[in-house]
Amino acid sequence: MIYGVQKLASAVISPIKRKIGGAIFVWLFLLLDAGQLFHNLLPDSHSFFWR
Template identity: 95%
Template sequence: MSPTKRKIGGAIFVWLFLLLDAEQLFHNLFL
């Protein structure tokens, strides 16, 4: 694994985590 690929993979993982987290926050706020 090249460092750039690992960085991109980590960024995607963080984004997925944030999106899922935001989705749960929206459910808590609006439902």
């Protein structure tokens, strides 16, 4: 009985984990991409932020 519940729980949790992991990966990618874009648009931006 417990084994069946564990199996069901893992079957439900693993796609959720995969979705969350994918979402985090996409967010990191977008943030890095945006950072590169800002750096290209504003070559002076790093001195602006660190002042």
